[in-house]
Amino acid sequence: MPSILTPLIAVFGIMLLGFVVQKLKVLPHDTDFTLNEYVYYVAFPAILFIALAETDINEILQWGFIFSFGAAMIITYFVTVVISLMADKKQSALAAIRGLNTSFGNTAFIGIPLMMMLYPGNNHAITAAAIASLLSIVMFAFAMVSMELAINKQQKRHPIIIMLSALISNPIVIGCVLGVAASAVKIPIPDSLSMMMRLIGNTSSPCALFAIGMVLAKAMHGGVEPSEPKRHIAIEMTVLNILKLVFQPIIAYALLRYFNVDTELLIMGVILAALPTAASVYLLAQRYQTNGLASAKCILISTIVTFITLPIIEKLLHHLI
Numbered sequence: 366m367p368s369i370l371t372p373l374i375a376v377f378g379i380m381l382l383g384f385v386v387q388k389l390k391v392l393p394h395d396t397d398f399t400l401n402e403y404v405y406y407v408a409f410p411a412i413l414f415i416a417l418a419e420t421d422i423n424e425i426l427q428w429g430f431i432f433s434f435g436a437a438m439i440i441t442y443f444v445t446v447v448i449s450l451m452a453d454k455k456q457s458a459l460a461a462i463r464g465l466n467t468s469f470g471n472t473a474f475i476g477i478p479l480m481m482m483l484y485p486g487n488n489h490a491i492t493a494a495a496i497a498s499l500l501s502i503v504m505f506a507f508a509m510v511s512m513e514l515a516i517n518k519q520q521k522r523h524p525i526i527i528m529l530s531a532l533i534s535n536p537i538v539i540g541c542v543l544g545v546a547a548s549a550v551k552i553p554i555p556d557s558l559s560m561m562m563r564l565i566g567n568t569s570s571p572c573a574l575f576a577i578g579m580v581l582a583k584a585m586h587g588g589v590e591p592s593e594p595k596r597h598i599a600i601e602m603t604v605l606n607i608l609k610l611v612f613q614p615i616i617a618y619a620l621l622r623y624f625n626v627d628t629e630l631l632i633m634g635v636i637l638a639a640l641p642t643a644a645s646v647y648l649l650a651q652r653y654q655t656n657g658l659a660s661a662k663c664i665l666i667s668t669i670v671t672f673i674t675l676p677i678i679e680k681l682l683h684h685l686i
Contacts (some may be wrong), residue, residue, distance in 0.1 A: 369636070369679045372482035376475060377672060379571055383578025397579035404573045409473060410540030412566025413498075416491035417544025418554055425492055425545055429624030434634050435500045437617035442468035442504065445608055458515035462649065462656045463601075465508040466663045467608035470640035472497040473537060474577050478570035479640075480633065493633040495541050505645060506532055512653050580644045581665050598659065605642075605663050610674045614639035618682075632682050639678050641667035 386392055417425060442464040449460035470476070477494045484490035506528045513527060532538050547554070617638035621631045642664045650660040 369483065370676050372479055373672060373675060375482060376479055376574055377668075379574035380578035380581070380668070383575035384582045385578075386575075387579040387582035397576045397583065400572045400576035401580070404474070404569050404576065406536045408565055408569030408572060409477065410536045411562045412477070412491065412569055413495045413537060413540040414544040414547070415554065415559055415562035415566065416488050417495060417541060418547035418552065419559065420488045420492050420548055422545070422548045424489065425496075425548060427496070427626070427630060429626045430493070430621065430630050430634055431496055431500070433620035433624055433626060434497055434617060434638065435503075436620055437613050437638055438468045438500060438504050440616050441608055441613040442508070444612070445605070448604065458512050458653060458655045461508050461511040461515060462646070462653070462660060463605060465505065465646050465649065466605050466642050466660055468613065469501055469505055469508070469643050469646055470497075470609070470613070470638065471577075471643040471668075472501045472637050472640060474573040474643065476637050476640055478574055479636070481567075481570060483636075484633075489630065490633060493630060494637065495544075497634070497637040498537055499541050501643070502532065502535055502538055505643075505649070509649060512649065512655065516653055516655075577644055577668075580647070581661070581668070598662075601659060602663060602666055606667050606670060609642055609663075609667055610639060610670060614678055618685075628686055631686065632679075635678060635682060636675065639671070639675055641671045 383397070387397065445464040445467040446460040449463045450457070453459055472494060476497060477491065480487075480490035480494045510527050614635050618631070618635045621634050626634065642660075644664055647657065647660045647664055650657040
């Protein structure tokens with residue numbers, strides 16, 4: 366059995382439990398919101414801060430990994446936007462949300478738990494997930510600006526201001542920046558603080574995965590069925606998922622190999638690039654009333670299909686490397 370299958374089963378098992386609990390209405394309706402807020406504002410910043418703070422700065426600044434992973438996202442995003450504009454001319458907001466569906470993987474809520482399970486006690490794994498999450502957040506902020514400009518034509522704030530405000534207020538970004546800063550100046554972290562941060566951070570995995578399951582259960586009832594024929598929806602889902610689950614990891618692999626990234630980091634990078642679409646895309650689509658239900662379906666399908674694609678990708682990686 367592929368080594369990645371064991372943590373994948375655990376990951377999807379917790380998500381499925383959240384999905385079932387939400388369907389059965391066992392917990393209060395807004396439990397997913399509370400869990401997301403806790404993970405987003407407390408648990409993730411805690412584990413990212415301590416993992417980065419206790420990692421040598423030279424091991425964090427892996428420029429080949431940073432450029433390759435970021436470039437793979439950007440290339441996938443713009444390829445999707447071009448395809449979308451060819452299919453639906455002058456619908457730039459729709460193109461932006463589709464681009465986010467194919468480029469913004471769940472590197473935080475699934476990536477961090479998966480890396481922690483695949484590489485227990487390995488700070489490099491959390492560092493790789495932290496870098497991927499940071500780059501994903503930048504991609505998300507860029508797409509949000511694109512949506513804002515496409516829908517609100519009278520937008521008074523400069524696009525850079527919109528993007529910067531989204532980044533500096535993000536707790537994951539804050540946790541990562543503080544962790545990198547602590548690593549750079551070699552601030553000694555007391556054992557008690559380190560233990561506290563790790564205990565808090567270790568709660569992020571089950572809470573995040575459980576919340577995703579609940580969000581997916583709610584998302585499938587979060588919109589009106591589109592008027593397009595089912596054949597068109599099926600084509601859209603197929604293209605978006607191929608771009609996210611196949612195209613992006615292939616581009617990431619090619620770039621990581623080109624820049625001679627360390628083998629272990631290369632495998633981490635490709636796995637992180639092959640993760641399903643993040644649930645945050647659905648929230649943004651709902652906020653701007655653009656392709657909300659299609660985004661929810663894309664997230665659900667990509668999450669299920671990942672159960673098949675990730676073991677295949679891992680097996681191919683071991684043959685290629």
